[in-house]
Amino acid sequence: MPTRPDEADPIPLGPHVALARRARAAQRALARADGARRADALLRLDRLLEERAGALAAANADDVAAASSANDGAGLEAPLVRRLGLGPAKLAVLREGVRQLAHGPDPLGRALARRELDRGLELEQVTSPLGVLLVVFESRPDAVVQIGALALRAGDAVILKGGAEARASNRALVACLRDALEGAGLDPDAVQAVETREEFARLLACDDLIDLVIPRGSGALVRHVQASTRIPVLGHAEGVCNLVLDRAADPDMAARLAVDGKCDAPSACNATETLVVHAEFLPHLARVGEALRARGVALRADARALPHLPGATPAGPDDGRTEYGDLVLAVRVVDDLDAAIAFVAEHGSAHTDAIVTEDPAAAARFLREVDSASVFWNASTRFADGYRYGLGAEVGISTSRLHARGPVGLDGLLTTRWLLRGQGQVAGDYGPGKRAFTHRDLPR
Amino acid sequence: MPTRPDEADPIPLGPHVALARRARAAQRALARADGARRADALLRLDRLLEERAGALAAANADDVAAASSANDGAGLEAPLVRRLGLGPAKLAVLREGVRQLAHGPDPLGRALARRELDRGLELEQVTSPLGVLLVVFESRPDAVVQIGALALRAGDAVILKGGAEARASNRALVACLRDALEGAGLDPDAVQAVETREEFARLLACDDLIDLVIPRGSGALVRHVQASTRIPVLGHAEGVCNLVLDRAADPDMAARLAVDGKCDAPSACNATETLVVHAEFLPHLARVGEALRARGVALRADARALPHLPGATPAGPDDGRTEYGDLVLAVRVVDDLDAAIAFVAEHGSAHTDAIVTEDPAAAARFLREVDSASVFWNASTRFADGYRYGLGAEVGISTSRLHARGPVGLDGLLTTRWLLRGQGQVAGDYGPGKRAFTHRDLPR
Numbered sequence: 001m002p003t004r005p006d007e008a009d010p011i012p013l014g015p016h017v018a019l020a021r022r023a024r025a026a027q028r029a030l031a032r033a034d035g036a037r038r039a040d041a042l043l044r045l046d047r048l049l050e051e052r053a054g055a056l057a058a059a060n061a062d063d064v065a066a067a068s069s070a071n072d073g074a075g076l077e078a079p080l081v082r083r084l085g086l087g088p089a090k091l092a093v094l095r096e097g098v099r100q101l102a103h104g105p106d107p108l109g110r111a112l113a114r115r116e117l118d119r120g121l122e123l124e125q126v127t128s129p130l131g132v133l134l135v136v137f138e139s140r141p142d143a144v145v146q147i148g149a150l151a152l153r154a155g156d157a158v159i160l161k162g163g164a165e166a167r168a169s170n171r172a173l174v175a176c177l178r179d180a181l182e183g184a185g186l187d188p189d190a191v192q193a194v195e196t197r198e199e200f201a202r203l204l205a206c207d208d209l210i211d212l213v214i215p216r217g218s219g220a221l222v223r224h225v226q227a228s229t230r231i232p233v234l235g236h237a238e239g240v241c242n243l244v245l246d247r248a249a250d251p252d253m254a255a256r257l258a259v260d261g262k263c264d265a266p267s268a269c270n271a272t273e274t275l276v277v278h279a280e281f282l283p284h285l286a287r288v289g290e291a292l293r294a295r296g297v298a299l300r301a302d303a304r305a306l307p308h309l310p311g312a313t314p315a316g317p318d319d320g321r322t323e324y325g326d327l328v329l330a331v332r333v334v335d336d337l338d339a340a341i342a343f344v345a346e347h348g349s350a351h352t353d354a355i356v357t358e359d360p361a362a363a364a365r366f367l368r369e370v371d372s373a374s375v376f377w378n379a380s381t382r383f384a385d386g387y388r389y390g391l392g393a394e395v396g397i398s399t400s401r402l403h404a405r406g407p408v409g410l411d412g413l414l415t416t417r418w419l420l421r422g423q424g425q426v427a428g429d430y431g432p433g434k435r436a437f438t439h440r441d442l443p444r
Numbered sequence: 445m446p447t448r449p450d451e452a453d454p455i456p457l458g459p460h461v462a463l464a465r466r467a468r469a470a471q472r473a474l475a476r477a478d479g480a481r482r483a484d485a486l487l488r489l490d491r492l493l494e495e496r497a498g499a500l501a502a503a504n505a506d507d508v509a510a511a512s513s514a515n516d517g518a519g520l521e522a523p524l525v526r527r528l529g530l531g532p533a534k535l536a537v538l539r540e541g542v543r544q545l546a547h548g549p550d551p552l553g554r555a556l557a558r559r560e561l562d563r564g565l566e567l568e569q570v571t572s573p574l575g576v577l578l579v580v581f582e583s584r585p586d587a588v589v590q591i592g593a594l595a596l597r598a599g600d601a602v603i604l605k606g607g608a609e610a611r612a613s614n615r616a617l618v619a620c621l622r623d624a625l626e627g628a629g630l631d632p633d634a635v636q637a638v639e640t641r642e643e644f645a646r647l648l649a650c651d652d653l654i655d656l657v658i659p660r661g662s663g664a665l666v667r668h669v670q671a672s673t674r675i676p677v678l679g680h681a682e683g684v685c686n687l688v689l690d691r692a693a694d695p696d697m698a699a700r701l702a703v704d705g706k707c708d709a710p711s712a713c714n715a716t717e718t719l720v721v722h723a724e725f726l727p728h729l730a731r732v733g734e735a736l737r738a739r740g741v742a743l744r745a746d747a748r749a750l751p752h753l754p755g756a757t758p759a760g761p762d763d764g765r766t767e768y769g770d771l772v773l774a775v776r777v778v779d780d781l782d783a784a785i786a787f788v789a790e791h792g793s794a795h796t797d798a799i800v801t802e803d804p805a806a807a808a809r810f811l812r813e814v815d816s817a818s819v820f821w822n823a824s825t826r827f828a829d830g831y832r833y834g835l836g837a838e839v840g841i842s843t844s845r846l847h848a849r850g851p852v853g854l855d856g857l858l859t860t861r862w863l864l865r866g867q868g869q870v871a872g873d874y875g876p877g878k879r880a881f882t883h884r885d886l887p888r
Contacts, residue, residue, distance in 0.1 A: 028789065032813050109812075115834050121823060123833055128815065131845055211845050232676070232846050253868040260870030345472065356868075367863050368553075369476050371572065379565060379866030388871065389567055389862065390559050390883035401575055401655050401859040402676050402847040415845040418833065419811050422823030424697040424800075426704030427832065439834035 016202040019159065019192055020209035023132045026187035027157035031129045033186055035106030041152055041184035042102035046095050048176040049145070053091060056176075059168040060086040060141065067165045083139040086169055094145045097393055101153045104392070107410050108155050114442040118435065120423040122442065128417045129155030131211035134203055136161040136225065138217035141169035147214070148177045148191050150393050154413040157190040159210070161200045170195075204229035212413075214396055219269075219323065234412060236399040238349040239269030240323050241381040244340045244366065245288070246357035247280035253378060254284070254356045255291035258329070260380040261354070263295045267325045269397060270352050270374075270384040274320050274330040276340050282308055282333065289331075297327045304333040321347040337362055341369050348372065351399050352384040352406075373399055373406035460646040463603065463636055464653035467576045470631035471601035475573045477630055479550030485596055485628035486546035490539050492620040493589070497535060500620075503612035504530040504585065511609045527583040530613055538589045541837055545597045548836070551854050552599050558886040562879065564867040566886065572861045573599030575655035578647055580605040580669065582661035585613035591658070592621045592635050594837050598857035601634040603654070605644045614639075648673040656857075658840055663713075663767065678856060680843040682793040683713030684767050685825040688784045688810065689732070690801035691724035697822065698728070698800045699735035702773070704824040705798070707739045711769045713841060714796050714818075714828040718764050718774040720784050726752055726777065733775075741771045748777040765791040781806055785813050792816065795843050796828040796850075817843055817850035 013021075030038070049056070064084055113125040133156050137143040144160055151158040162170040170193065178188035194200055203210065207230040215225040215235045222235040243261050245254045261272030277285055282304070289299060289309040299312035300319040306312055309331065319330035320343075334340045344353045354376035355366040363377040374384040384407060386394025391409030398404045404412035429435050457465075474482070493500070508528055557569040577600050581587040588604055595602040606614035614637060622632035638644055647654065651674040658678045659669040666679040687705050689698045705716030721729055726748070733743060733753040743756035744763040750756055753775065763774035764787075778784045788797045798820035799810040807821040818828040828851060830838025835853025842848045848856035873879050 028815070031815060117827070117832060117834065121827075131815075230674075250868070256868060256870055260872050264870070264872045363865075367865075371472070371475060372861065374862045374864065376864040377866065378868050379864050380870045380872075382871035383561070383565075383864055383866075383869070384862070385871075388561065388874070388881065390561065390881065405860055406862045416849055417816065418818045418828070418850045420818065420820040420823050420827055421807075421811075422821065422827075424694070424700060424822050425827070426700055426708070426824045427826035427829075428704050428708045428824075430832070437832065437834060 014202060016194070016199055017206060017209070019194070020132065020203060020206045022189040023157040023159055023192055024209055026189035027129065027132050027155070029187045030152070030157060030190045031108075031155040033155075035108065037184055037186065038106075038152055038155065039102045041180050041186055042098050042149055044183045045145075045149065045176055045180035046098045046102070048180055049091060049095050049098070052172065052176060053088070056086065056091070056169070056172050059172040060084075062168045063141075063166050080139060084141070084166055086141050090142055094142055098145065098149045100392065101149050104153075107153060107414060111444045112416060114444050116440040116442055117420075117437050118425065118430075119438070121425050122421050124419045124421075125416050126419060127414045130413050130415045131156060132209060133158045133212050133214060133413065134161070134210045134231070135159070135214045135216065136200060136221065137215075138163045138221060139166060140216075141166040141173055143216055144170055144173040144177070146393050147216075147395070148174075150395060150410055150413060152177070152181070152190065154410055156413050158192075159203060160191070160193045161195070162193070164195070167195060201228065204231065207231045216396055232403070234396055234398050234400065234404060234408060236269060236349070236351055236397050238323050238399070239271070239351040239397075240273050240321060240347065240349040241270060241351055241384075242274045242276050242344045242348050242353045243272045243381060244276040244344065244353070244355040245278060245281045245285075246337065246340070246355055246359060246362050247278040248359035248362060249278070249281055249284070249356040250358055251284035251287045254281075255288045257354065257356055257378070257380050258288050259291050259295055261382055262292065262297055262327065262329050264380070264382045266327050268382065269323075270381050271325070272329065272354075272381045273323055274332060274347070276343050277305060277331060277333045278337070278340065279304070279333055279335050285309065285331075292329060295327070297329050299329055299331055301331040302333055305331040323349070337365060341366065344370055344372070349399060351397070352376065352381045354379060354381050373397070458646060460638070460643055461650060461653070463638070464576065464647060464650045466633040467601040467603055467636055468653055470633035471573065471576050471599070473631045474596070474601060474634045475552075475599040477599075479552060481628055481630065482550075482596055482599065483546045485624045485630055486542050486593055488627045489589075489593065489620055489624035490542045490546070492624055493535060493539050493542070496616065496620060497532070500530065500535070500613070500616050503616040504528075506612045507585075507610050524583060528585070528610055528613075530585050534586055538586055541590065542593045544836065545593050548597075551597060551858060555888045556860060558888050560884040560886055561864075561881050562869065562874075563882070565869050566865050568863045568865075569860050570863055571858045574857050574859045575600060576653060577602045577656050577658060577857070578605070578654045578675070579603070579658045579660065580644060580665065581659075582607045582665060583610060584660075585610040585617055587660055588614055588617040588621070590837050591660075591839070592618075594839060594854055594857060596621070596625070596634065598854055600857050602636075603647060604635070604637045605639070606637070608639070611639060645672065648675065651675045660840055676847070678840055678842050678844065678848060678852060680713055680793070680795055680841050682767050682843070683715070683795040684717050684765060684791065684793040685714060685795055685828075686718045686720050686788045686792050686797045687716045687825060688720045688788065688797070688799040689722060689725045689729070690781065690784075690799055690803060690806050691722040692803035692806060693722070693725055693728070693800040694802055695728035695731045698725075699732045701798065701800055701822070701824050702732050703735050703739055705826055706736065706741055706771065706773050708824070708826045710771050712826065713767075714825050715769070716773065716798075716825045717767055718776060718791070720787050721749060721775060721777045722781070722784065723748070723777055723779050729753065729775075736773060739771070741773050743773055743775055745775040746777055749775040767793070781809060785810065788814055788816070793843060795841070796820065796825045798823060798825050817841070
């Protein structure tokens with residue numbers, strides 16, 4: 001439903017509604033701007049990030065220091081510092097991404113379909129901006145630049161809510177984005193930020209002004225957002241990924257993929273959480289278990305797997321459907337491929353599931369029948385990622401079945417419109433006994 | 445989130461949950477079936493509709509008679525009888541549609557993208573079934589066959605809730621679909637029906653078992669469904685369509701498109717509701733007004749248009765943002781193209797908006813800047829329709845910006861999956877200073 005900023009509103013507007021309406025107005029102007037102007041804003045952003053590198057580093061140092069002292073002087077844990085920090089190497093990667101977006105093709109106005117309905121009556125489906133995005137993220141200030149640049153390229157306005165611990169960094173980065181927009185002659189309100197949970201909660205209620213919410217962070221954050229709004233949410237609440245070891249699995253490959261899937265980044269959503277083992281593979285399971293134990297992985301094995309896995313502990317009822325986010329791995333044995341596929345459907349989160357097998361027929365069935373966002377044959381579940389898929393920057397990973405599924409790039413920030421160009425044709429002239437449509441597909 | 449039918453549930457399942465779970469299980473089996481088997485089910489449906497034509501006609505006659513007598517013996521209004529009736533001509537069209545779907549290409553497993561990530565590591569994005577659909581429709585029993593056949597072709601299960609006045613017809617048609625599934629060796633629970641509002645309301649709460657709700661009927665029905673569920677809803681609550689008469693509009697074409705837009709089917713969602721008139725077109729407005737008056741259209745004109753439209757009444761504040769569904773048309777004057785585009789954004793429902801102009805530059809701006817699902821140049825708003833667009837059968841028209849926008853065909857009943865085929869690659873081998881991805885697009 002369109003917004004109607006001109007309407008007399010009987011209730012005084014809350015500041016969050018005014019902010020969302022400014023975003024909507026700025027988005028309309030951004031959508032009207034041509035691709036060269038949006039690219040110019042990105043190139044200005046790249047230069048501002050260079051010019052203000054010193055001030056950005058100082059702001060980021062303040063955030064890191066404040067977070068460290070807040071943590072009882074004990075210093076932050078290393079992972080949080082890694083996420084919060086914005087050193088020269090991270091900044092260089094961010095700027096490279098911004099330049100790539102600027103120099104890449106304009107994502108707007110691309111024809112997805114063209115069809116002649118009749119002579120002189122041509123239909124075209126074209127990519128268009130999605131609208132106003134509300135993005136909430138934890139710790140990582142780089143998300144401001146990644147998401148802001150993607151939104152700008154896609155003609156979308158964005159309202160950002162970052163983590164309190166990155167407040168100074170976020171403010172400095174948002175200022176770069178807004179100044180870049182202004183420098184390119186665009187409305188800076190296409191990028192706005194809020195800093196409190198209360199403001200964010202009120203924005204979640206603006207379902208007539210905001211088109212999509214993107215939570216970047218923990219499953220708890222995503223679940224909270226999903227439960228708090230009627231606006232569509234792009235994200236995944238859980239990543240319970242399975243690695244199926246088929247009877248025809250190569251044992252060395254099985255060990256390698258299990259170790260990479262679990263250990264490459266145990267807290268990532270695409271980490272492997274469960275090994276689903278074909279009963280006929282059991283004689284080779286010890287080799288996989290040894291490789292995992294050597295990397296410090298704790299195994300929680302069911303009764304049939306346990307004898308093959310020295311040092312493993314017995315699995316409880318939740319092992320096999322749990323996202324550990326840690327060096328813990330469930331091991332469950334099934335009788336055949338049907339049971340493996342059923343296990344994945346019932347216990348996984350439909351995020352990413354992989355099979356290890358030398359049997360092409362088993363692989364074909366798995367690829368066909370497993371209904372998850374990403375389904376792999378002889379590859380680590382860790383490949384489920386926008387950068388690895390070559391999508392350019394990643395907006396997030398979606399386990400929704402609508403709009404965007406799996407790793408989402410720029411395409412997830414677009415919608416489409418149908419354009420019809422005629423010569424005065426009327427619908428009443430067509431139908432049974434009247435003119436017929438030609439419905440001829442045209443080259444795009 | 446996947447369903448877990450094997451879990452012990454502490455609360456006894458309501459019958460609606462059991463029904464939805466049966467749908468989910470049947471859907472999984474349907475998704476596994478190959479395209480030939482799903483096509484066979486459709487061909488069996490076509491034959492059953494022929495074999496049971498007599499019984500179907502009798503059931504439909506019962507519905508029409510019951511509805512007529514319920515209406516105080518005064519007989520139903522003609523439009524309702526037209527919607528409720530299922531005569532031989534309608535049945536023939538339905539059967540033709542079913543055969544077309546059966547003989548058309550399999551919509552599942554189509555590659556939308558293929559990319560080499562590295563040598564021997566190939567990514568493919570393929571079309572896949574969306575899942576379980578809940579469809580509610582009013583009066584028209586033909587919706588059972590249209591939606592049921594589309595869902596079956598797309599590998600989706602469907603739960604149907606038809607209007608009470610078509611109960612006998614719906615039952616007979618649902619039986620045809622279920623028998624066709626069974627005859628093809630598929631689980632008949634991929635098509636199920638509920639008949640009461642209570643059952644439907646309970647199903648709307650099953651957001652972990654149902655993927656999409658499709659309401660086919662009035663705006664009031666769509667709004668009710670949208671307000672009653674967390675499941676995504678495909679539909680349009682309002683169709684407030686504008687026809688802009690530019691200063692460079694051909695007056696005869698303007699009159700023709702206004703008459704078709706308003707009179708071809710006044711109750712349709714793509715009917716024109718408002719004429720937005722460029723001030724410089726005012727000298728020609730009388731000709732458009734005459735053509736509309738000759739067709740019995742009541743005009744509600746603002747102060748500037750009124751002098752040019754004999755017989756028109758003054759517009760109130762809601763004229764220009766109202767879906768009349770009747771032979772009533774608002775007329776509003778604007779100063780220039782900018783104001784026309786702003787008017788459409790603020791007062792329309794982003795369903796379908798058209799401009800009449802001989803000026804290609806004005807048309808280009810309109811097509812570029814109007815952010816509606818369908819945007820037309822020199823064509824009637826009535827063309828916004830899945831059949832006219834050549835989408836085959838139409839699922840509905842969506843004013844959502846996500847997933848599907850505008851007229852929606854079979855594609856709106858699909859999702860995608862990412863398939864990755866490797867040779868044992870692990871993610872830890874890639875990255876700065878390690879292996880680089882090739883990211884080479886492959887032919888589809």
